[in-house]
Amino acid sequence: MPTLAPPAVTGLGTLYVYGIAAAGVRAPRATGVAGSPVGLLTESGLCAAVSPAPERPRARRRDLLAHQAVLEELVAQGPVLPMRFAVLTPRPDALRAQLRSDAAHLKRQLDDIAGCVELNVKGTVVADCLAELVRRDEQLRTLALRARRRPGYDADVRLGEALAKAVRREARRAAREVLARLTPLAVRTADGPLDDGRVLSTSFLVRADDEPGFRREVAARARAHRDRLALGVTGPLPCYSFVEARPASRPAGR
Amino acid sequence: MITTYEDEVVCAPRAGTLYDVLELILDRGMVIDVFVRVSLVGIEILKVDARIVVASVDTYLRFAEACNRLDLERDVRSKTVPELFGGPVAKAVGRTGARRTARSLTDKVRDVLAPPEQDLPEEDLPAEDLPAEDVRDGVRTPAGRERERRAARHQRRSPAARPGGEARPRARRRPAAEE
Structure with a gap:
């Protein structure tokens, strides 16, 4: 089970969130927004693809493409709940808490779109x-x-x-x-x-x-x-x- | 409106792809309440909207011009609109042209391969568009044949095809009725 924890996830600071999938997916190899490496944060059977947030996120062309590329890599492995562009979480534990409290709801949504595009x-x-x-x-x-x-x-x-x-x-x-x-x-x-x-x-x-x-x-x-x-x-x-x-x-x- | 450019034509392929999903990436997808979502000030996007604004006088005038070039007396398809607007319209016409050429080529291959006594299948063009001598002649180039076909069609219709459009033929007809 890839419990990847790149510096981005363990380090303090704001995270850029790409999407949420079932735990067990491989971390995307694609480069994330602002050229950051993408890691996974796993909690309650779910995992979120995240990277260190850029200081001032902007909808630059390469960042939009990066957002899309990370999600596509995840989608290739199974259902994913894609985040809107530029969704940030202040701290990793805030994201974990969110995943934990909302796990049932998120899993149901993953089931709803499973096998669909x-x-x-x-x-x-x-x-x-x-x-x-x-x-x-x-x-x-x-x-x-x-x-x-x-x-x-x-x-x-x-x-x-x-x-x-x-x-x-x-x-x-x-x-x-x-x-x-x-x-x-x-x-x-x-x-x-x-x-x-x-x-x-x-x-x-x-x-x-x-x-x-x-x-x-x-x-x-x-x-x-x-x-x-x-x-x-x-x-x-x-x-x-x-x-x-x-x-x-x-x-x-x- | 009038006509649209396909994004691949205007932008690089990747940009085209991005352009198509832009609204989805920016306006859909999940947002989580406790998350901060930065406001995207001054979105620096290549939002190349190549579509012609429909409700503009400029477009009206171009439409009118295209329409004015139509021969209202003849049952024609507008060839002038694509020339005017370019884009996929022109491409579509180009494709039609290519198909026509391909069809002529098929005809020619059949001409060569088929035993002379065997009738040509009639799926391609109405018989009237294929003068007998044209069918027998296996020497002409497909493009040449197509030109001739067009010319033949044009000749057939030319009485009504004079410039002046609507008014003139009617003027001619009226005296005829009076006689």
Whole structure:
């Protein structure tokens, strides 16, 4: 059993926490945030991957990648509860106390995501259906013809705005269809923020065995909608979206 | 909105990956109450948002321009939009082009391999797009054949393809109806 205790863990001081897994995993070899070595702190059948916290954590690109890399190494060994970026604990014993008091809750969450991965699907608007929309939509056609007969800035703006709306509406419709197709393939879903251009942003908790089928479905949907919606899958990821943000309900509450 | 760039295109592959998971790493995942979570002041991120802002006049004008280049009389797919916006749109069209070339190449291989009396399968293109002489001719390059096909299609449709779009043909039609 790797009871690794690198200087980071034994030493006093603030720790950066990457994630929590069942006790018994190997310490990640990846370099942690701010170039620090990553160690494990084991308590009550759980272990937390930690490293000495940088003095002023910042969301630098290499630190974000380090956070992700450490988690990925853990995920390869079994279920992991990933921490949000830049979660720190003032002292190792505070973390131990937390793991101890919350062990049951944390273990239940680990069981919930065991054998699953997070796949994040994003969809953005594509305007390749523009010609088709103009052909199909009488109103757009009228605007287009008007802009030709009386060319000018205002006519173009009006036409362009109507086109933008139509194209976005098409993309949204396609996104709804994609979501309806993918949801049954997942254990759970978690929606992310949308905006003008991003019409689909959903994380899916998918059984690892189902990942190939899920990807095939995404690819098929991407082909079907490629003139109006660009689909991308990111993953498999640590299950960021499927852990309870605050597992530490008040000790008395349980 | 209009069009999107795939992150791999804009950034290095790793950056693309990071960009896609950024919101998850920063906004999801577990936080533990007794833990301190530093506030991330001035996030120094490569948040390269390459997407075109949809609700901008600039985009409207580009859309309008793309639309103005469409031939509203013809049943065409816009080839001008990709040129205008680049990105995956252009890539998609490029892929389509490549596929078309590949298909022509397959045709040619069949032309060479298939016994002359055997009919060509018709899965590829409607018969009207394959003039008889084209089928017999095994010498032309696939690209050349594709060019010819396009030209043939263009010829067939050219009466309606004159510049001037909507107004002109209608003007022609009307006198015809009056006669």
